[in-house]
Amino acid sequence: MTAGSALVGAMATDGWQQARAAVVDWWRRRRPDAADDVGSELETLRTQVLGAREQSDTDTEQALAGAWCLRLQQLLNEDPALAAELRRLLDEHLAPARSEDEQAQGRPVIMKTEAHDSSRVFMAGRDQHITGS
Template sequence: MDPVVLAAGSALVSAMATDGWQQSRAAVVEWWRRRRPDRADDVGSELETVRAQVLAAREQGDEDTEQALAGSWRLRLQQLLSEDPALADELRRLLDEHLAPALSDGDRTRHRPIIMKAEASGNSRVYQAGRDQHITGS
């Protein structure tokens, strides 16, 4: 799955539980309207339904439900990108300009995409990690 999709889907669901949700929601619906005008109103309604589920999950400390909801939106966003890969830059702008600013500093860091590339040849090894890394053995 595209890293920007992973970050945007997670940030979208996390933004639902913030004070800046209405601005984020408006930006998402407008973004969707430019991509799929016939679905924009439905997406707006679905976002409100999911927001209620996110708030209930947070109230109950149910992280699994919140992750499942984020996964659902990641799949929808990935489908859009599969149909039109050029949308990746626009999705990144939506994330950077509207979703990420609504998040707390901790959530913003957690939902930042990490892109790593490595190349090894011969007998070399590559170790990469997005966070902690513990290497044992030889």
């Protein structure tokens, strides 16, 4: 899921051309016969993503990311050994091309707590509003 979202997120940035080149190169090494088509599809997808952002259409943007998540998942289902290479592509090219806000959304949050006796614990990954006593 992260790779598809990172791919779509990178499309609206100044680093898109470098990220696109890395994706097409990665694809060329895996499926040489489909690499040129993937490059063309990425350009079409970028136009759609930019249009969705211009219209503040997050549903369309999420759907486009979902479509690429499925496509990448199918590739991994066919060849699970590609997972490490896809992770490297994500870490080295796609994630750095995203905006700082989008990069923060993709980071895992690990929270641990321990409560004893009558204590209470309130944890949140974002905003938290507590009412009552």
